[in-house]
Amino acid sequence: MALIFRWLIRLAAVLIVLCVLTVATVYWLAARSLPDYTDDVSVEGLSAPVEIVRDNANVPHIFGQTDADVFFGLGFAHAQDRMWQMITMRRTAQGRLSEVFGTATLEVDKLMRRFDLYALSVQSVQALDARTTSALEAYAAGVNARLAQINSEALGRGAPEMLLFNAPMAPWRPADSIAITKLLGVQLSGHLAAEVIRARTSLALPDEKRLLDILPDSPGSGIAALPEYAELVPGVSKFANNIPLNPHPLSPFKKQAFAGASNAWAAAPSRSASGGTLLANDPHLGFTAPAVWYLARLELASGGVIGGTIPGMPVVLTGRSAALGWGLTSSYLDDQDVYVEELNPDNAQEYRTPDGFKPFVNKSSIITVKDADPVTLTLRWTDNGPVLPGSHYNLASITPPxxxxxxxxxxxxxxxxxxxxxxxxxxxxSVDEGIAAAEDYIAPSQNLTLVDREQIALKTIGAMPRRDANHQSQGRMPSPGWITANRWQGMMPFASNPEFVAPVGGILGNTNNKTVDRPFPNHVSFVWGDTQRVQRWQRLMQTRQVHTRDSFIEAQLDTISFTARSLLPLIGAELWFTGEAAPDGTPERQRQRALILLAGWSGEMNEHLPEPLIYAAWLRSLQARLIQDELGPLAEEFDHVQPLFIERVFRDVDGAGVWCDVLQSARIEDCAEMARLALDDALLWVNETYGTQLESLRWGDAHQATHDHQVLGDVPVLRYFVNIRQSTSGGDNTLQRGRTKGTLPDPFQNVHGAGYRGVYDFADPDSSVFVTSTGQSGHFLSRHYDDLAQLWRRGEYIPMSLDADLARAAAVGVTTLTPASQ
Incomplete structure (x- = not known):
């Protein structure tokens, strides 16, 4: 027995040693890819030495003798910190994820191949001017120089993920940067989903008034009534199955609720305490680790530029120079139209056009799949665009045989x-030069907010489709593609895009709200991204005569929900402080406690408070009760509270109170009863999920920001090293926006918000500040992987200065790139 015990001890010791050696080996291999920021590297493709000075937040300040050399340096810096992110985004745009991840990403690749974004990017290179082409080529050379260094010095293939997913790294090309721009357009798109949802809801709700309840127009002048979808496209069934969208983490196709969002506001000197212009911007995208954004400073021949870049693209998308600041918000311009194409009954390879049947333009595409057979697709294009599969956003449900x-x-x-x-x-x-520069911008459409030292402006940029006044659905629902009036008539002139320059009030901004109310076809959109945050923004801007950098920061971090303040008095109107005190432990007592808490609540969605969780759960349960019987399976698509819908129902606008009656029951229920039952539902769910002590609840426990690694985020054990989770304030409708997931089991996880925040003060430009939601590095062993995350969570920033001496004073390293010939 003693002998057996001794051998077991020895065996255990051997296993422990092997485990330690394995972990050490894996760590050593992974650590090899950590970049050395204090380095001298000899590279091909430079005309003169380039210096990359990294300040104490690891923001690279790039200095070179020519602009091309500076873009080369940016490419090198991006590849040092975000190689895996860049390679993955390129594969996504190319439809080549399955070469690395197998069948798990096959559906993503199929969709991306049908859009053919990469081929379009290759063609677009020929349309660029010489300056841009030179910059893209120099940037690509910088990325490739880092790849060459990784290969020659055996630097762990550049990222830990590259060791786990062994796949070749092709050289970077100028078309790759254009493809990532187009990929961003995919992530920000929402009108395709909106058209399909409206068509499906029209089939379920033939009454136009009820359709306008659940899918209301943003406040403003109304539009003429549209035909029902069943009349527009006869033969479609209203009973098609609903396929819930559950995209792979790498998929750029998201629900409409996660289409682009953002905030930006500006103050003219007359509304600034310092006498200089002010600009705040926080673009919203899905949270990932690392963040989409990467901070950088470029010292160009025209002067220094600093702000947020996206790895793979050699431009500062939001930021400032010494003379001009610019910020971006999603414009919600209607830049997508879905068409129903009729097949030739005698030849399925042809589709109907205004001039008769015409063959599809076909192209074969082969997808290589890891550990599986290749898949061959036939890509079909019509005059209107690519043919999409019926599974995409439930298109089959609105497509007749x-x-x-x-x-x-x-x-x-x-x-x-x-x-x-x-x-x-x-x-x-200047502002005028900035507007003129944006004329060649195509997509994705944005609202560009500009400030120079004297003037502020907002301009919608991006190509605006010209539609016929007789378009059958006005672009709101899929329409027959063979009718000439439904087809695009080219693009509107840039001058027709909405523009606001030097407003009299000295303040302008955008929260994705409705910007103009022009009649179709000169409209911008029927679908807008916000009707709520803008109300709070208006109040904050107008309650001060003058603003400062700090007041703009305060507005950017504001967590008061206008929605909560406006809806709670409506839905609880007949519940507040009514009835006798109920015994402890009963549902009635729990409801009374919840109502007492909400009655004294200011609407602040603070992470430490219980009221935001009770409120959010109540409204979620209420909407579910109101729509489930009318919409059936389609109700799954409405997984975020629609504030205007709730308001219409409880104010009984155009008879909207009828939603409170349950169709399947014999009795007639009223809205007060629905509110009470929904609150009981919500409290039951809260009790089962978080406990019965309402006063001890924390919104932040439910509203955790999920900065998850898109590939390794679900891997056991490893996920604790690569994912960044944080308790956060805010919500769907606060200026500090934290868009919730919407689906069980964690419907209130914070999954979409400001990955970048910047506030620029042109009275003292070097006092400007910015921050991202994670860190500069994409390497999870780097201290810069998440060093900015806690600053971001606490609402803190880092300096945004063009002072080279300040950057050098506390630099974490200086990388010098030297031409190989020197």
């Missing part, structure tokens, strides 16, 4: 000059 659907979209331009416009914007010295 003998038809297919296609999509026209500004992102699908083969002459995409958007990067050229972004290059010109970095060199602009």
């Amino acid at each position: 003998g038809h297919v659907t296609s999509l026209n979209w500004t992102v699908l331009s083969a002459r995409d000059t958007s990067l050229g416009a972004a290059m010109a914007l970095m060199e602009a010295k």
Whole structure:
């Protein structure tokens, strides 16, 4: 027995030693890819030495003798810190994820191949001016120089993920940067999903008034009534199954609720305490680790530029120079139209056009799949755009037999000059020059907020489709593609895009709210991204005569919910302080405690308070009760509270109170009863999930920001090293926006918000500040992987200065790139 015990001890010791050696080996291999920021590297492709000075937040300040050399340095810096992110985004745009991840990403690749974004990007290179082409080539050379260094010095393949997913790294090309621009357009798109949802809801709710309840227009002048979808496209069934969208983490196709969002506001000198212009911007995208954004400073011939870049693209998308600041918000311009194409009953390879049947333009595409057989696709294009599969956003549910659907979209331009416009914007010295620079911008459409030292402006940029006044659905629902009036008539002139320059009030801004109310076809959109945050923004801007950098920061971090303040008095009107005190432990007593808490609540969505969780759960349960019987399975698509819908129902606008009656029951329920039952539902769920002590609840426990690694985030054990989770304030409708997931089991996880925040003060430009939601490095062993995350969570910032001496004073390293010939 003693002998057996001794051998077991020895065996255990051997296993422990082997485990330690394995972990040490893996760590050593992974650590090899950590970049050395204090380095001298001999590279091909430079005309003169380039210096990359990294300040104490690891923000690179790049200095070179020519602009091309500076872009080379940016490419090198991006590749040092975000190689895996760049390679993955390129594969996504190319439809080549399955070469690395197998069948798990096959559906993503199929969709991306149908859009053919990469081929369009290759063609777009020929449309760029010489300056932009030179910048893209220099940037690509910088990325490739880092790849060459990784290979020659055996630097762990550049990132730990590259060791785990062994795949070849092709050299970077100028078209790759354009492809990532187009990929951003995919992530920000929402009109395709909006058209399908409206068509499906029209089939379920033939009454136009009820359709306008659940899918209301943003406040403003109304529009003429549209035909029902069943009349527009006869033969479609209203009973098609609902396929819930559950995209792979690497998929750029998201629900409409997660289409682009953002905040930006500006103050003229007359509204600034310091006498200089002010600008705040926080673009919203899905949270990931690392963040989408990467901070950088470029010292160009036209002057220094600093702000937020996206790895893979050689431009500062939001930031400032010494003379000009610019910020971006999603414009919600209607840049997508879905078409129903009729197949030739005698030849399924043809589709109907205004001039008769015409063959599809076909192209074969082979997808290589790791550990599986290759998949061959036949890509079909019509005059209107690519043919899409019926599973995409439930298109099959609105497509009658003998038809297919296609999509026209500004992102699908083969002459995409958007990067050229972004290059010109970095060199602009004034608001007027900035607006002129944006004329060549194509997609994705944005609201560009500009400030120079004297003037402020907002301009919607991006190609705006010209539609016929007789378009059957006005672009709001899929329409027959063979009718000439439904087809695009080219693009509107840039001058027709909305523009606001030097407003009399001295303040302008955008929270994705409705900006103009022009009649169709000169409208911008029927679908807007916000009706709520803008109310709080208006109050904060107008309650001060003058603003400062700090007041703009305060507004950026504001967590008061206008929605909560406006809806709670409505839905609880007949519940507050009514009835006798109920015994402890009963549902009635729990409801009374919840109502007492909410009655004294200011609407602040603070992470430490219980009221935001009770409120959010109540409204979620209430909407579910109101729509489930009318919409059936389609109700799953409405997984975020629609504030205007709740308001219409409880104010009984145009008879909307009828939603409170349960169709399947014999009795007639009223809205007060629905509110009470929904609150009981919510409290039951809260009790089961978080406990019965309402006063001890914390919104932040439910509203955790999920900065998850898109590939390793679900891997056991490893996920604790690569994911960044944080308790956060805010919510769907606060200026400090934290868009919730919407689906069980964690419906209130914070999954979409400001990955970048910047506030620029042109009275003292070097006092400007910015921050991102994670850190500069994409390497999870780097201290810069998450060093900015806690600052971001606490609402803190780092200096945004163009002072070279300040950057050098506390630099974490200086990388010098030297031409190989020197």
